[in-house]
Amino acid sequence: xxxxxxxxxxGIALTAAVISFFRIILGPSVADxxxxxxxxxxxxxxxxxxxxxxLGRFIYIDVALVYALISFLGIIAIGRFIERGI
Amino acid sequence: xxxxxxxxxxVSIVGAVFxxxxxxxxxxxxxxxxxxxxxxxATTLGSILFLLGIGLAEPSWFGKIILLIVFIVFTNPISSxxxxxxxxxxxxxxxxxxxxxxxxxxxxGEKGVCE
Numbered sequence: 001x002x003x004x005x006x007x008x009x010x011g012i013a014l015t016a017a018v019i020s021f022f023r024i025i026l027g028p029s030v031a032d033x034x035x036x037x038x039x040x041x042x043x044x045x046x047x048x049x050x051x052x053x054x055l056g057r058f059i060y061i062d063v064a065l066v067y068a069l070i071s072f073l074g075i076i077a078i079g080r081f082i083e084r085g086i
Numbered sequence: 087x088x089x090x091x092x093x094x095x096x097v098s099i100v101g102a103v104f105x106x107x108x109x110x111x112x113x114x115x116x117x118x119x120x121x122x123x124x125x126x127x128a129t130t131l132g133s134i135l136f137l138l139g140i141g142l143a144e145p146s147w148f149g150k151i152i153l154l155i156v157f158i159v160f161t162n163p164i165s166s167x168x169x170x171x172x173x174x175x176x177x178x179x180x181x182x183x184x185x186x187x188x189x190x191x192x193x194x195g196e197k198g199v200c201e
Binding site: 008011012065069076078079082 | 158
């Protein structure tokens with residue numbers, strides 16, 4: 001029962017990640033793509049945590065944490081690059 | 087049947103619905119700043135609920151889940167701020183129906199309604 005609920009939630013989150021990926025393809029400017037990438041990585045953190053729950057491995061939470069850290073640094077770097085170039 | 091994982095599953099579904107609404111907002115909104123608005127706030131709330139649901143289902147993981155939630159709550163506004171600033175100084179215009187741009191007023195030296 002609970003596993004079914006988590007499966008539905010992970011499916012909805014995966015759909016959301018796919019939908020926001022379309023903005024990366026469509027986006028007219030580079031800032032649109034950066035925003036969509038930001039949203040997609042935040043959604044991916046939830047999906048990784050759901051995968052850790054399904055597989056029953058505590059260590060995958062660390063993967064989600066490091067992924068959040070790297071994506072934050074990446075977005076900061078992209079923002080600086082958009083603002084004043086390399 | 088244990089009740090706590092079922093409650094956690096329902097909370098996770100609510101969070102996933104918020105994530106889906108955020109993704110639809112990223113697709114549907116008219117300009118960069120509105121997309122940033124949905125893409126940051128709704129995903130923050132959605133991730134908090136989703137992770138909280140998993141933490142309810144596995145109570146021994148709760149400490150690190152809370153750490154992850156705190157990290158998301160701290161870093162998500164910062165990255166949104168950096169992107170909005172970058173988009174503004176890059177010269178991307180607001181959408182048609184926008185009312186006010188306080189940062190542009192500030193640069194022009196006007197004291198508008200924003201002060």
